[in-house]
Amino acid sequence: MRREPISTSSEWTFDLIREYDHEIAKIAAEYGLDTYPNQIEIISSEQMMDAYASHGMPIGYHHWSYGKHFLSTETNYQRGQMGLAYEIVINSDPCIAYLMEENTMMMQALVIAHASYGHNSFFKGNYLFRSWTDAESIIDYLLFARNYIAQQEERHGVAEVEAILDSCHALMNHGVDRYKRPYPVSVAEEKQRQKEREEILQQQVNDLWRTIPVKEDRRKADIGPSFPKEPEENLLYFLEKNAPLLEPWHRELIRIVRKIAQYFYPQRQTQVMNEGWATFWHYTILNTMYDRGLVDEGFMLEFLQSHANVLTQPSYDSPYYSGINPYTLGFKMMTDIRRICENPDDEDKRWFPDIAGSDWIKTLDFAMRNFKDESFILQFLSPKVIRELKLFAVLDDDHQDKIEISAIHDDAGYQLIREKLSSQYNLGDREPNIQVVKVDRRGDRALYLRHSQHRRRPLADSTEEVLKHLHRLWGFDVHLDSISADGDGSNQETFRIPA
Amino acid sequence: MSYVIDRRLNQKHKSTVNRQRFLERYRKHVKKAVEEAVNKRSITDVDKGEKISIPKGDVSEPVFGQGAGGEREQVHPGNKEFAAGDKIDRPPSSGGGKGSKASNTGEGDDEFQFQISHDEFLNVMFDGLELPNLVKQHLAGTDVFKTVRAGFSQEGNPNQINIVRSLRSAHARRIALVGKDRRRIREINAELDAIDEDDDSETVVALRKELKKSQAKVNSVPWLDTFDLKYNLHVKHPVPKSKAVMFCLMDVSGSMNQATKDMAKRFFILLYLFLQRNYDQTDVVFIRHHTSAKEVDEQEFFYSRETGGTIVSSALYMMRDIIEDRYPTDQWNVYGAQASDGDNWNDDSGTCYQVLCESIMPMVQHYSYVEITPRDHQALWGAYEQVREQFPSHFAMQQIVEASDIYPVFRELFSRKEA
Numbered sequence: 001m002r003r004e005p006i007s008t009s010s011e012w013t014f015d016l017i018r019e020y021d022h023e024i025a026k027i028a029a030e031y032g033l034d035t036y037p038n039q040i041e042i043i044s045s046e047q048m049m050d051a052y053a054s055h056g057m058p059i060g061y062h063h064w065s066y067g068k069h070f071l072s073t074e075t076n077y078q079r080g081q082m083g084l085a086y087e088i089v090i091n092s093d094p095c096i097a098y099l100m101e102e103n104t105m106m107m108q109a110l111v112i113a114h115a116s117y118g119h120n121s122f123f124k125g126n127y128l129f130r131s132w133t134d135a136e137s138i139i140d141y142l143l144f145a146r147n148y149i150a151q152q153e154e155r156h157g158v159a160e161v162e163a164i165l166d167s168c169h170a171l172m173n174h175g176v177d178r179y180k181r182p183y184p185v186s187v188a189e190e191k192q193r194q195k196e197r198e199e200i201l202q203q204q205v206n207d208l209w210r211t212i213p214v215k216e217d218r219r220k221a222d223i224g225p226s227f228p229k230e231p232e233e234n235l236l237y238f239l240e241k242n243a244p245l246l247e248p249w250h251r252e253l254i255r256i257v258r259k260i261a262q263y264f265y266p267q268r269q270t271q272v273m274n275e276g277w278a279t280f281w282h283y284t285i286l287n288t289m290y291d292r293g294l295v296d297e298g299f300m301l302e303f304l305q306s307h308a309n310v311l312t313q314p315s316y317d318s319p320y321y322s323g324i325n326p327y328t329l330g331f332k333m334m335t336d337i338r339r340i341c342e343n344p345d346d347e348d349k350r351w352f353p354d355i356a357g358s359d360w361i362k363t364l365d366f367a368m369r370n371f372k373d374e375s376f377i378l379q380f381l382s383p384k385v386i387r388e389l390k391l392f393a394v395l396d397d398d399h400q401d402k403i404e405i406s407a408i409h410d411d412a413g414y415q416l417i418r419e420k421l422s423s424q425y426n427l428g429d430r431e432p433n434i435q436v437v438k439v440d441r442r443g444d445r446a447l448y449l450r451h452s453q454h455r456r457r458p459l460a461d462s463t464e465e466v467l468k469h470l471h472r473l474w475g476f477d478v479h480l481d482s483i484s485a486d487g488d489g490s491n492q493e494t495f496r497i498p499a
Numbered sequence: 500m501s502y503v504i505d506r507r508l509n510q511k512h513k514s515t516v517n518r519q520r521f522l523e524r525y526r527k528h529v530k531k532a533v534e535e536a537v538n539k540r541s542i543t544d545v546d547k548g549e550k551i552s553i554p555k556g557d558v559s560e561p562v563f564g565q566g567a568g569g570e571r572e573q574v575h576p577g578n579k580e581f582a583a584g585d586k587i588d589r590p591p592s593s594g595g596g597k598g599s600k601a602s603n604t605g606e607g608d609d610e611f612q613f614q615i616s617h618d619e620f621l622n623v624m625f626d627g628l629e630l631p632n633l634v635k636q637h638l639a640g641t642d643v644f645k646t647v648r649a650g651f652s653q654e655g656n657p658n659q660i661n662i663v664r665s666l667r668s669a670h671a672r673r674i675a676l677v678g679k680d681r682r683r684i685r686e687i688n689a690e691l692d693a694i695d696e697d698d699d700s701e702t703v704v705a706l707r708k709e710l711k712k713s714q715a716k717v718n719s720v721p722w723l724d725t726f727d728l729k730y731n732l733h734v735k736h737p738v739p740k741s742k743a744v745m746f747c748l749m750d751v752s753g754s755m756n757q758a759t760k761d762m763a764k765r766f767f768i769l770l771y772l773f774l775q776r777n778y779d780q781t782d783v784v785f786i787r788h789h790t791s792a793k794e795v796d797e798q799e800f801f802y803s804r805e806t807g808g809t810i811v812s813s814a815l816y817m818m819r820d821i822i823e824d825r826y827p828t829d830q831w832n833v834y835g836a837q838a839s840d841g842d843n844w845n846d847d848s849g850t851c852y853q854v855l856c857e858s859i860m861p862m863v864q865h866y867s868y869v870e871i872t873p874r875d876h877q878a879l880w881g882a883y884e885q886v887r888e889q890f891p892s893h894f895a896m897q898q899i900v901e902a903s904d905i906y907p908v909f910r911e912l913f914s915r916k917e918a
Binding site for chain 1: 501502503504505506507509511512513514516517518519520521522523524558559560561562563564565566567568569570571572573574575576577578579581582583584585586587588589611612613614
């Protein structure tokens with residue numbers, strides 16, 4: 001099997017990139033990675049900063065907040081406080097990966113393995129991406145969004161469009177559906193449907209707010225159920241469909257922001273898995289290349305150094321500590337699953353009777369397809385990984401004087417750590433649960449929201465500002481009750497806009 | 500299947516629009532930062548880019564989030580000394596649990612900081628200012644011309660022939676004159692082909708005759724006629740001249756100390772930058788004076804020291820002479836800027852008034868005078884006030900007491916006047 005290395009210099013050329021890609025693709029296929037076709041694009045560092053600023057969307061609409069993002073990236077980069085990421089990869093079909101021209105040949109190979117085969121297969125296989133995003137049409141949709149927004153800016157002025165977008169962005173995290181599947185549409189369809197939506201929506205809204213007097217008996221029947229019938233957690237969706245004063249184009253803007261939020265929703269839930277998966281595969285693929293003599297020792301040394309850099313996990317008391325590194329956690333877990341499959345010890349057999357000794361490629365594939373961070377950790381975080389990372393949990397209860405170490409990496413703690421770490425990655429716990437509960441249809445048209453506190457955590461200081469944005473879209477009074485589920489009522493709070 | 504695409508030559512600066520929008524939105528903040536910078540900067544780099552800081556709170560994009568309080572449980576790596584059930588004191592920054600306290604050190608974490616470029620800096624600095632009487636002078640005096648295309652003409656030099664147009668026109672002419680005959684020739688030929696060679700019937704002879712006649716007609720029409728020739732037409736457009744000369748006049752008598760000169764310099768530099776933005780070429784003439792005036796270079800102008808009395812009119816005379824000598828007003832926009840502490844020989848102020856009104860003011864676009872003094876005005880100020888009365892739109896004067904006045908005074912001198 002051994003042969004001459006593909007290259008020995010650190011300079012890359014397009015031919016070399018193609019050759020590396022070809023070999024990596026072969027190895028990936030042997031390991032059973034199922035990917036979208038790849039589109040590898042070489043860009044300069046300025047272009048990388050542009051891509052950063054638009055959250056990696058290749059086509060973004062214009063908004064000042066992206067400018068802000070760009071400025072801070074640029075400033076940090078120029079000050080040398082931050083290196084640029086080596087790659088950006090876009091969940092689309094074909095899967096677009098950006099490579100920076102400054103990278104060495106080794107880096108380019110690493111990035112191709114990491115992004116074009118690791119992330120790519122994750123995008124294609126993971127159930128969240130399969131059900132929530134549509135890789136084929138996303139580029140088309142972004143294009144539609146940008147053109148539509150540019151059009152509205154021409155028609156209504158930049159300031160007005162930006163104001164609406166500001167409000168939408170504030171509610172972006174509360175603009176995702178968790179339980180329905182959107183279905184893909186092409187650009188032409190989207191345009192057509194946008195027109196139809198505009199007309200129909202406006203009619204429906206008008207009907208909801210009908211002020212023509214009705215007969216007494218019908219009126220009584222009408223009062224019956226409150227509106228909405230069931231609480232709605234997708235605030236943007238609710239506003240798009242029901243806010244009384246919005247123009248059709250306002251609704252379309254809300255929809256665009258909502259769609260984009262939905263597109264990114266799976267990525268927010270699979271950070272650890274996605275990065276772990278990609279890191280695991282670049283590690284495995286490049287090592288296989290070395291075994292076959294496709295790359296030389298110099299390449300491997302350089303690779304191992306970058307790889308180790310990515311996986312750095314400062315401990316909690318280090319000045320560089322900023323939370324758990326998703327690359328480290330993900331990579332360690334993926335590697336450990338392989339170990340459990342290949343060389344299980346007694347502990348593994350106790351903890352993972354189903355997978356100990358099974359085929360590691362199949363097991364990993366199963367894990368990749370059917371989990372998100374929260375469930376993945378709950379299912380696969382092994383005592384060995386907990387020990388290696390020396391994980392411990394800290395409980396900070398504002399009713400107590402001191403904080404408490406609630407679990408460490410010992411027999412009693414493994415299961416606890418698992419659960420606690422899992423809930424740390426649960427978006428439902430991390431973000432406040434806010435729902436629309438009532439609209440005062442007969443009175444002042446006020447909108448009533450309810451925040452159900454998670455473990456008595458109150459809302460952040462920014463709440464009032466966000467409510468102002470909500471108020472701008474709704475057009476009438478907005479009330480928000482923050483309620484503690486534990487019921488002692490100590491943290492209960494009520495917000496009202498306008499105050 | 501992979502495609503490798505080189506995108507490096509694609510458009511960079513995709514974020515420019517967004518960046519501009521951000522700057523526009525926080526214009527107020529940027530402006531304030533620039534104003535402060537202009538006053539703080541050392542004089543020589545007054546036009547560099549600038550670091551702008553905006554309080555984080557003002558640029559934040561609020562989202563719903565969980566605040567401090569309640570029960571908060573977090574998993575951290577790297578346990579060294581803790582055992583389950585340990586109770587420890589809350590670290591000072593209770594918000595994010597342990598460890599986050601040391602994450603960031605150093606400058607302005609609660610500030611949002613970024614750089615703006617040289618051009619952006621100047622844009623903000625001179626935002627809303629305009630050079631007085633700029634337009635008027637643009638239209639006067641048009642010695643410089645630029646050739647621009649102006650369609651096509653029937654006459655011209657052979658080297659200006661437009662081949663496509665000429666042949667097109669020839670083609671059209673040929674179709675119009677003999678198109679019918681050509682068609683007839685084709686028809687006759689087709690008919691004759693169908694008939695026997697030796698057929699001598701009357702119709703055939705007639706056809707042959709007609710064929711000959713048509714052919715002669717076709718041949719008589721030239722393929723290209725002088726009438727067809729089309730020439731590219733160029734016309735000369737007058738180009739508004741965009742050359743300016745700026746006269747810096749400064750009193751260097753004993754009463755002007757270095758601090759005062761620095762302030763004067765700042766004012767001159769602002770004016771220079773401002774002129775530079777409006778003209779392709781900007782010349783600067785430095786004239787300093789005490790009892791007599793002298794044209795000097797920049798270094799000497801700002802840094803050499805002199806003592807002695809003050810006769811302002813000497814500098815004005817010199818300015819007049821230089822303009823007449825080197826800067827004919829039909830080619831140059833002339834700007835004058837004078838800085839002084841207001842001292843002058845008493846009987847000289849009248850002369851100044853005279854020189855300004857009679858020779859200088861008619862030649863210059865604008866003349867500004869700043870008096871850098873915390874004291875009361877002297878005779879010179881009075882004389883200049885009279886000049887202002889005579890030339891209200893071309894003459895401006897202001898008093899500067901300390902460095903921070905310079906920029907506001909400058910803005911006031913050149914702020915856009917409502918028409």
